Amino acid sequence: HKYLFIFTEEINFTAILTSPSISPLRHSPWGKKMAARIHGGAGAGAATALSTFNPKKLVAPSRTNLPAARSSKRCIVAAAGSDASKSLRVGHSQKLIANAAVATKAETSATTGTGHELLLFEALQEGLEEEMDRDPHVCVMGEDVGHYGGSYKVTKGLADKFGDLRVLDTPICENAFTGMGIGAAMTGLRPVIEGMNMGFLLLAFNQISNNCGMLHYTSGGQFTIPVVIRGPGGVGRQLGAEHSQRLESYFQSIPGIQMVACSTPYNAKGLMKAAIRSENPVILFEHVLLYNLKEKIPDEEYICNLEEAEMVRPGEHITILTYSRMRYHVMQAAKTLVNKGYDPEVIDIRSLKPFDLYTIGNSVKKTHRVLIVEECMRTGGIGASLTAAINENFHDYLDAPVMCLSSQDVPTPYAGTLEEWTVVQPAQIVTAVEQLCQ
Amino acid sequence: MATSFSATLPLHGSQENRLLLPPIRLAPPPPSFLGSTRSLTVPSSRRLYHAHAARRSPVVGVQEVVKEKKVTNSLLITKEEGLVLYEDMILGRSFEDMCAQMYYRGKMFGFVHLYNGQEAVSTGFIKLLTQSDSVVSTYRDHVHALSKGVSARAVMSELFGKVTGCCRGQGGSMHMFSKEHNMLGGFAFIGEGIPVATGAAFTSKYKREVLKQDCDDVTVAFFGDGTCNNGQFYECLNMAALYKLPIIFVVENNLWAIGMSHLRSTSDPEIWKKGPAFGMPGVHVDGMDVLKVREVAKEAVTRARRGEGPTLVECETYRFRGHSLADPDELRDAAEKAKYAARDPITALKKYLVENKLASEGELKTIEKKIDELVEEAVEFADASPQPGRSQLLENVFADPKGFGIGPDGRYRCEDPKFTEGTAQV
Numbered sequence: 055h056k057y058l059f060i061f062t063e064e065i066n067f068t069a070i071l072t073s074p075s076i077s078p079l080r081h082s083p084w085g086k087k088m089a090a091r092i093h094g095g096a097g098a099g100a101a102t103a104l105s106t107f108n109p110k111k112l113v114a115p116s117r118t119n120l121p122a123a124r125s126s127k128r129c130i131v132a133a134a135g136s137d138a139s140k141s142l143r144v145g146h147s148q149k150l151i152a153n154a155a156v157a158t159k160a161e162t163s164a165t166t167g168t169g170h171e172l173l174l175f176e177a178l179q180e181g182l183e184e185e186m187d188r189d190p191h192v193c194v195m196g197e198d199v200g201h202y203g204g205s206y207k208v209t210k211g212l213a214d215k216f217g218d219l220r221v222l223d224t225p226i227c228e229n230a231f232t233g234m235g236i237g238a239a240m241t242g243l244r245p246v247i248e249g250m251n252m253g254f255l256l257l258a259f260n261q262i263s264n265n266c267g268m269l270h271y272t273s274g275g276q277f278t279i280p281v282v283i284r285g286p287g288g289v290g291r292q293l294g295a296e297h298s299q300r301l302e303s304y305f306q307s308i309p310g311i312q313m314v315a316c317s318t319p320y321n322a323k324g325l326m327k328a329a330i331r332s333e334n335p336v337i338l339f340e341h342v343l344l345y346n347l348k349e350k351i352p353d354e355e356y357i358c359n360l361e362e363a364e365m366v367r368p369g370e371h372i373t374i375l376t377y378s379r380m381r382y383h384v385m386q387a388a389k390t391l392v393n394k395g396y397d398p399e400v401i402d403i404r405s406l407k408p409f410d411l412y413t414i415g416n417s418v419k420k421t422h423r424v425l426i427v428e429e430c431m432r433t434g435g436i437g438a439s440l441t442a443a444i445n446e447n448f449h450d451y452l453d454a455p456v457m458c459l460s461s462q463d464v465p466t467p468y469a470g471t472l473e474e475w476t477v478v479q480p481a482q483i484v485t486a487v488e489q490l491c492q
Numbered sequence: 493m494a495t496s497f498s499a500t501l502p503l504h505g506s507q508e509n510r511l512l513l514p515p516i517r518l519a520p521p522p523p524s525f526l527g528s529t530r531s532l533t534v535p536s537s538r539r540l541y542h543a544h545a546a547r548r549s550p551v552v553g554v555q556e557v558v559k560e561k562k563v564t565n566s567l568l569i570t571k572e573e574g575l576v577l578y579e580d581m582i583l584g585r586s587f588e589d590m591c592a593q594m595y596y597r598g599k600m601f602g603f604v605h606l607y608n609g610q611e612a613v614s615t616g617f618i619k620l621l622t623q624s625d626s627v628v629s630t631y632r633d634h635v636h637a638l639s640k641g642v643s644a645r646a647v648m649s650e651l652f653g654k655v656t657g658c659c660r661g662q663g664g665s666m667h668m669f670s671k672e673h674n675m676l677g678g679f680a681f682i683g684e685g686i687p688v689a690t691g692a693a694f695t696s697k698y699k700r701e702v703l704k705q706d707c708d709d710v711t712v713a714f715f716g717d718g719t720c721n722n723g724q725f726y727e728c729l730n731m732a733a734l735y736k737l738p739i740i741f742v743v744e745n746n747l748w749a750i751g752m753s754h755l756r757s758t759s760d761p762e763i764w765k766k767g768p769a770f771g772m773p774g775v776h777v778d779g780m781d782v783l784k785v786r787e788v789a790k791e792a793v794t795r796a797r798r799g800e801g802p803t804l805v806e807c808e809t810y811r812f813r814g815h816s817l818a819d820p821d822e823l824r825d826a827a828e829k830a831k832y833a834a835r836d837p838i839t840a841l842k843k844y845l846v847e848n849k850l851a852s853e854g855e856l857k858t859i860e861k862k863i864d865e866l867v868e869e870a871v872e873f874a875d876a877s878p879q880p881g882r883s884q885l886l887e888n889v890f891a892d893p894k895g896f897g898i899g900p901d902g903r904y905r906c907e908d909p910k911f912t913e914g915t916a917q918v
Contacts, residue, residue, distance in 0.1 A: 230727030237691020408897025
């Protein structure tokens with residue numbers, strides 16, 4: 055059995071397992087043995103936040119209650135040795151994703167012990183499948199979603215189960231099939247439209263802006279458009295400029311649509327289900343590098359609120375607002391910050407449009423300092439809008455100007471070093487917090 | 493999943509339903525379009541291509557369907573049908589003329605595109621549809637909405653921007669929607685509606701095959717010659733033929749896209765030929781003759797209802813007015829306009845009805861009078877209707893108004909009465 059091993063150098067599991075300090079030996083047999091031993095720990099252990107790290111709590115409840123690796127398909131993941139290139143990509147990305155990848159949440163069952171563990175793309179698939187079982191009007195359309203199973207395996211197995219018409223393999227015509235989804239939504243279906251990469255949806259901008267966002271209004275409320283437009287975006291691993299785009303900023307002005315970004319398996323499934331059930335058109339932003347995140351999610355059905363933000367880590371000194379992949383950079387920086395004595399409050403805003411001003415506002419009123427960390431471009435990004443919204447609404451509560459860390463205004467370069475400098479890194483976050491908290 | 497070409501039948505191939513169609517002629521010399529400023533010169537290579545293409549694909553285009561209006565044995569329509577067609581065309585014409593008047597009196601603003609001269613296409617197709625069939629149009633959509641059953645009052649109020657309009661005044665001339673009559677718009681950008689129409693046809697197929705409902709609704713998408721150079725058109729032709737969707741693509745080829753002549757902008761101006769390239773029949777019909785259009789439409793609609801897939805119909809038609817009320821219409825040749833004015837579809841139908849003793853002049857005059865009153869009444873109604881209030885500004889942006897988000901006070905914005913009244917600061 056192989057396990058995906060989420061690991062980082064900084065956390066020392068000596069306290070729990072009385073073993074020598076472990077370096078990332080993902081591919082070694084010894085590493086695999088370690089994985090087997092602390093698999094129970096890694097799953098639930100991933101759910102701890104840094105300041106509440108409690109080794110005893112980590113070990114006791116979860117290991118005995120986890121489903122045996124043999125029986126549960128979901129625990130077995132592409133890992134060391136199975137598919138070299140895939141695991142290499144995955145492993146490489148894990149370097150940037152801290153072990154505290156999955157946040158503590160009151161709602162997760164990580165502490166209660168029930169639930170099942172899976173990867174983010176499987177969580178999306180689960181959510182989608184549950185909704186398709188529940189309502190026969192839900193259908194999927196996109197390139198390679200059917201027989202191929204989706205280029206990121208989100209729709210794997212669905213075509214076999216639901217048929218070729220319900221999980222429609224479209225030709226390569228984003229504008230037309232997005233429009234087709236919109237027309238189908240107007241006449242009674244609930245399509246989930248997949249863009250193979252978010253960047254391809256630029257070709258569908260006409261339909262998304264003019265029809266998806268507008269038709270409910272221009273028809274005087276006669277036609278609803280309950281579509282979900284989803285796909286992976288964000289800066290990946292040296293994918294080049296066109297495949298590394300962040301379309302949140304381009305779509306955010308379109309009136310009539312909602313935008314959400316998922317970041318953990320828990321909220322991925324919850325947001326997928328909520329988006330499908332919503333009568334509004336929703337754009338669900340996924341991230342290429344987050345598809346292999348593992349987390350334990352509840353067995354019982356749940357949905358996440360589309361308009362609410364998620365409190366990742368409560369704190370007192372500074373509010374850090376983030377979403378999608380940058381959440382993990384922030385959490386990694388948070389470790390360093392905690393060691394340095396700061397107490398950051400980290401909020402995953404999740405709802406990119408509209409902003410959850412209540413959660414954000416309460417946080418600002420508590421900490422009086424705001425740092426926004428996003429992967430969007432500097433100019434006209436989500437951070438820019440958020441800065442404006444915070445300044446407008448909570449100006450009196452701020453002790454320092456709102457600082458926004460975004461990606462550089464460059465087309466994402468191919469070279470690894472350059473790409474790293476395009477995106478916000480944990481070290482920059484630490485510096486920014488120190489600067490703000492002076 | 494992909495349909496094989498051998499399975500697609502040519503238009504005349506169906507045994508069960510023989511219509512008044514002549515056998516398909518292969519590779520005749522393409523005629524120059526009436527009224528074109530330049531006569532169409534056909535290079536010899538094109539003629540070769542004609543024959544070659546016809547040999548390769550079993551699906552061919554049909555160039556001249558229903559050569560003669562008068563069939564010696566029987567008439568094409570009954571009296572009732574004739575009167576329905578006549579009334580519909582008169583309604584279209586009177587309504588559009590009234591729109592022009594109202595526009596110049598300052599009752600409506602913006603872009604208004606009138607349909608004078610093209611009534612045969614709208615009437616010919618839409619009067620064959622049921623209420624559950626869908627129609628998708630462009631910005632030249634007033635008459636499509638009227639033919640589909642939207643009341644003249646609702647359309648006129650919408651043009652005046654009043655609350656009683658079919659879209660509550662929020663759409664305007666270019667966005668005529670009606671859920672009740674399945675009028676799916678009204679789109680301002682050309683080509684934008686074609687994917688939506690494809691989606692409506694997809695729903696029809698989905699209902700039949702996945703939901704196992706008894707559904708044979710068809711969708712008719714109307715658009716112009718300019719749209720036929722747009723990518724969305726071709727993408728949708730491909731998908732519609734691929735999935736065998738119950739849709740009819742109707743090209744209202746009036747030869748002009750504002751000031752751009754169709755011949756100047758299109759490498760191969762014969763649009764009907766583009767159907768067979770995608771595996772569907774392409775038909776060219778005289779769009780100034782409502783009976784010819786109706787015959788072609790019958791076949792295309794029947795094909796779609798039977799599940800045989802889409803059809804591309806090119807209607808050669810003409811608009812008597814400019815592109816919009818703001819267009820001075822200086823580019824078009826007066827001789828061309830005169831030629832088409834002589835082929836006015838309403839006059840032609842009137843002549844047919846009277847000559848074939850289907851209706852008397854008196855009956856037709858009664859219809860005209862009735863329509864005049866109807867349109868006048870529509871104007872009065874629109875005039876008397878109220879303008880939208882401020883509270884309507886933010887309604888209908890979202891179907892679920894929770895989409896406006898959670899405000900700083902923790903409540904959803906839509907729960908704040910000031911927000912819905914439009915007085916809160918957003």
